[in-house]
Amino acid sequence: MFLPLAFLIQVLGLVVNASPIARSGSPTEDLTFVLPIWEGALASHGDSKDLAVLSDMKSLLGVGGSHTKLGWSFSSWALSRDIQDASHDYHFDPTNLQHMTGLSEKSGLPILIHMNNGRWADCCTPNSDGGWGDVLLDHIATQPSTTMQNPDGGSFYSHNGGNNYFSLSRLNTVYRDYKKRNIQASAQVLAQWAAQHPNLFAGVSLDSETMMPSQAADYNPLVIAEWKQWLQNTGIYGPGQQYFGTGRVPAFKDIASFNAATGQSFASWDAMQPPRSITPGDAFSEEWQRWRVMLILNAVSDETYWIAQAGIPRTQIFGHQTPRFDDYTLVDDVITETPANGAGGVTYYGWSADAYGAINPGLRASGKNNWGVFEHNPVSTDATFAYNGLVKLFDDGIKVICPNSWESDSATKDQYAIFGSPNFGDTFGNSLKKFLSTHGDTPRNQQPEPWNPGTRVFDFYDSFPQATATGPDNHLEPSGSVGGVARKSVYSAVGGSISYKVSLPRVSSDQRLNLWTSLGIRDGAGIGGEVQFQVQVNGQNLFGPNFHFNKNYWTWKRWVPMMVDVTPWAGQTVTVQFLTTGNAYYGWTTWGSPAIYQSSDNNLALGKAVEVSSTDGDSAGWRASGSTDGIVDGTDGFRGWSSAPHSTPSAVEWFLVDLQSPKSFGKIVLFPRSDVADAAGTGFPTSFLIQTSNDKSNWKTIVTASDYPRVKAGDGQIFTFAQQQARFVRVYATTLGGVAGEFWYRFQLTEVAIYP
Secondary structure, eight states: OOOOOOOOOSOEEEOOOOOOOOOSSOTTTTOEEEOOBOOOOOGGGOHHHHHHHHHHHHHHHOOBOSSEEEOEEEEOOTTTTSBOOGGGTTOBOOHHHHHHHHHHHHHTOOEEEEOOOSTTTTOOOTTOTTOOOOHHHHHHHTSTTOBOBOTTSOBOOOSSTTOOOBOOOTTOHHHHHHHHHHHHHHHHHHHHHHHHOGGGEEEEEOSTTOOOSSTTOOOOHHHHHHHHHHHHTOGGGSTTSTTTTOSOSSOOOSHHHHHHHHTOOOSSTTTOOOOSSOOTTOHHHHHHHHHHHHHHHHHHHHHHHHHHHTTOOGGGEEOOBOOSSOTTTTOOOGGGGSOTTSBEEEEEESOOTTGGGGTHHHHHTSSOSOEEEEEEEOOOSOHHHHHHHHHHHHHTTOSEEEEBOOOTTOSSOOTTOSSSBTTTBTHHHHHHHHHHHHHTTSOOOOOOOTTOOOEEEEETTTTGGGSEEESSOEEEEEEEEETTEEEEEEEEOTTOEEEEEEEOOOOOTTOOEEEEEEEEEOTTOOSOOOEEEEEEETTEESSTTOEEEOTHHHHSOOOEEEEEEOGGGTTSEEEEEEEEEEOOTTOOEEEEEEEEEEOOOOOTTTTOEEEESOOOOGGGTBOGGGTTSSOOSOOSSOOBEEOOOBSSSEEEEEEEEEEEEEEEEEEEEEEOOOSSSTTTTOSOOSEEEEEEESSSSSOEEEEEESSOOOOOTTOOEEEEEEEEEEEEEEEEEEEOEEOTTSSOEEOEESEEEEEO
16 A cells, blocks of 8 residues: 655654453354364255265264364365366356355354365365366466476476475466465455354365475576565565565675675676575575575465455464474475464374474464364374374364364275274274363363463563573573574573473463463574474473474574463472473574463553654554554554655654553563555564653663564564563664555554563
């Protein structure tokens, strides 16, 4: 959106009315959905045949109860089965989707729709009748530079088995235009239906498992061209373009600076080509790997925007990624599991309850407080193993579980059949039936949002002097910096062990205790080796086997937030141990702001008066008065605060919160622009100070940020520091962010929150 050029030089003082915090979750926060995947329904069957299958499902599994509910899930094949012919340019055909929504109404079963239009677009399993067509997929694949390629130009695209590998470059307009058009047409049908039947709509998941086929992808020339633009903040990442404000920070000003950073000697940007293979720890390879991760993240985030723009609430749009099997081959980095402005989600096959800790804490600590598993199967004959996995997911506060797959209508069942699996029999089906019975009337554990787990009941940073620490180097860093983001931190070099005795409070039935921390490699570290992080409570692992860092985390340093429910230990005195293991070479492992919280709403900034340096776009929904109302999700009608525009990034703009009297606080969260627009996430400054004062004349700087990395829409930016006592809090920006679709630089926020 292009905002009017209106500079307001005077300081604007604005007061807002206090209002209850609007939890960033779905309309049915206390519900958990169990939605087996059944791809066998078709409009050509008529209602009776397909309703009979759903009747069998209800009979065999039970329907759950008041809070954990049985439903079903299926795919909208908007690039294969559910399209019109070439004479209609393959537009989306809603016939099958409308049949499915009708089945939901008649059966009373809630539904979730998998937007399966990625590498599984011509899927599927033996229980999927209909023979999904490849006509549109093949049409796209025959166009120039539309599919993923190896270094020699060979295509990875083929039929079936999850091999519809189209290039994820934003320059791949042929693929993206068809996909966006048909996905939005499908989502519009769903949105209209969901508005009439909100109790039957659980949400949508994105393309199943968006990833790379191997380390040899993607060398499509469009991917390489876009990479160069992203590195320099030019092309589609330059001023006036669609993705301005989302390029690399810091950008490379010339090929010489790129060569110096990566150890290369390219004569020009035109001559620069990515490495033909990836060598972990090599600066050039890792810069390419960083771009491969960004391709995945951009793809899932763009799809989320498309679906949201069609009318589906963002809290009901879930990721659907592999659970970090191989960072370098599949590029399923944990950051890709939660798309910008959406909720997180993965697939689990054969995972034990103990192993979930390697993934669930990262999912819970990113994005919203909603997350799900969109393909789940224990692939085991052990009934206890299967049941305990479901209970663990429930205890972690999961919103949606999609068991794969329902095949009661199939004469020949595959190994994943919930009942009648040739490998595992009825084990999974019986476990699901038991779970729906035992947990049907149990409200979902409504976990707090990751940016505010609640009131700190134990701070591991503050209690470090009383801890028992061993290892090469354990110490406190008031402003430990990882990737240019400073947090109060406990530095514990690889081989470190820090042990605490913690007395945990008892909590009420509607409260949770959560351990929150962030993991990182401290700025200044050279290239190290792989390391593992672990937290134990009374010897029990919280991070599954461990959370590991590969060598990419040394070249592209970034915090990884983690949040784990420790409510089972409420009311006990426990031993909490922080461990780092692995390669000690540059093993500068750091725990960011580790603490245990008791869930509560304690935002000191809620409803408080604000002052800003300038403002712009009031008529278009940009009002500073809304930036302390507790609503962290921007909409088309409300976007937050925007400063006046500037022609260069070097400009001063600031935002001030008046707490009315001196308050004690140790955390500030800034929420980037998150309205439903391609510009979401842009306009966030890259250099700024966070300051405090009691008189608005004498300012104390508590956070300094320089070359702050690009932010993800919907992802609150968390800043922690030693406890402060002040009345006024100011964010003072000196380098502004570009705004997508504009030529201007601005300071834009949806919300500011301040916590004790």
